Amino acid sequence: MTTTQAHPRILRAPAVVTGPDRVTRLRRRRIVLPVVAALVLLALWELTVLVFDLPRYLLPSPVDVAEEFITNGSSLLMPTLITAIESYLGFLVAGVLGIAIGITLSRWLSLELATYPYLVLIQTIPSVAIAPLLVVWLGAGIVTNAMVAVLCSIVPIAVNTLLGLKSTDHNLVELYGLAGASRLTQMFSLRVPSALPQILTGLRIASGAAVIGAIVGEFAAGLGGGQAGLGWVITQNATQLRTTRVFAAIIMASLISVVLFAVISLVERRVLSAWHDSARAHDS
Numbered sequence: 001m002t003t004t005q006a007h008p009r010i011l012r013a014p015a016v017v018t019g020p021d022r023v024t025r026l027r028r029r030r031i032v033l034p035v036v037a038a039l040v041l042l043a044l045w046e047l048t049v050l051v052f053d054l055p056r057y058l059l060p061s062p063v064d065v066a067e068e069f070i071t072n073g074s075s076l077l078m079p080t081l082i083t084a085i086e087s088y089l090g091f092l093v094a095g096v097l098g099i100a101i102g103i104t105l106s107r108w109l110s111l112e113l114a115t116y117p118y119l120v121l122i123q124t125i126p127s128v129a130i131a132p133l134l135v136v137w138l139g140a141g142i143v144t145n146a147m148v149a150v151l152c153s154i155v156p157i158a159v160n161t162l163l164g165l166k167s168t169d170h171n172l173v174e175l176y177g178l179a180g181a182s183r184l185t186q187m188f189s190l191r192v193p194s195a196l197p198q199i200l201t202g203l204r205i206a207s208g209a210a211v212i213g214a215i216v217g218e219f220a221a222g223l224g225g226g227q228a229g230l231g232w233v234i235t236q237n238a239t240q241l242r243t244t245r246v247f248a249a250i251i252m253a254s255l256i257s258v259v260l261f262a263v264i265s266l267v268e269r270r271v272l273s274a275w276h277d278s279a280r281a282h283d284s
Contacts (some may be wrong), residue, residue: 057241065251068244076233080252083214083229086142087256090149091210095203098154102161102199103187112162123155127213131220145217145229152213153206160202164195200268207260215253 042062048054049061056064101119105112131148138144168191176186192199218231230249237245 057243060244060247064244065247068248072245073248076230076248076252079229079233079249080256082142083211083218083231083253084256086145086214086217086229087149087211088260089142090146090214091153091207091260093146094150094154094206094210095157097150098157098202098206099161099199101154101158102165103192105158105162106165106191107183107187116162119155119158122151127152127216128219131217134217135220140221140228142228145214145221145231148217148220149210149213152216153210156205156209157199157202160198160205161195164198165191167198168194196272197268200264200272203264204261204268207264208257211253211257211260 046061046063049059060068105115127148130151134144134147138147165187172190172194173186176190181189214229215231215234218229219235221228221232230253233249234246237243237249
């Protein structure tokens with residue numbers, strides 16, 4: 001009788017990608033996956049137009065919109081620049097005022113209780129209802145449209161700043177107090193740095209709202225005789241069923257918002273990556 005000796009199986013652990021390789025792969029996925037999703041959406045859009053034989057004035061195909069950019073894209077540059085100025089100016093003012101309001105309300109509870117409902121009220125008022133009034137009071141122009149952008153974007157910044165400041169670790173606050181730090185020192189050395197993730201979240205939310213506000217202001221300005229940014233382009237061409245040009249203007253407006261959002265995200269990673277978990281999680 002012969003016996004065979006059993007050889008133990010060697011189990012190999014699956015390779016684990018760590019360190020720089022994992023970060024590189026994650027960054028590539030962040031680029032590749034959105035591009036793939038965009039291509040799929042464009043293909044579905046083109047297929048929908050072809051299958052249902054939709055007329056161009058109702059829904060132009062991506063090819064039609066691309067042709068519009070090629071033939072008349074240069075005429076959108078100045079309206080895009082005007083809308084970008086209005087959006088970025090309104091966002092900048094809203095950022096300064098919103099953070100200042102959040103800091104102020106965090107210092108005095110009575111003031112917070114008295115004014116917080118009105119912040120919510122401002123957020124609930126439709127910008128399309130406020131914009132015509134501002135045009136009547138101030139006239140059509142860049143400043144008026146920027147003010148609409150401020151009204152649309154200031155509340156998320158103020159509320160997120162307030163919530164971030166109020167969520168500071170109380171143990172650290174007590175430690176600063178025992179060390180004899182003044183309230184001003186506690187605010188700008190402890191509370192504001194701790195609230196940066198929430199503040200930057202509010203800024204990201206407000207970035208899109210600022211562009212929407214600027215375009216809504218341009219809608220109202222166009223109805224009042226003003227001729228300026230992308231909102232006016234959209235209004236005028238929509239009434240004439242030039243849908244391809246409307247889509248081109250919408251894409252340019254989206255790019256304005258995307259650029260602002262990307263800048264804020266870049267600042268967030270640069271500011272928080274060294275010390276805060278919310279930023280390090282993006283690269284893990």
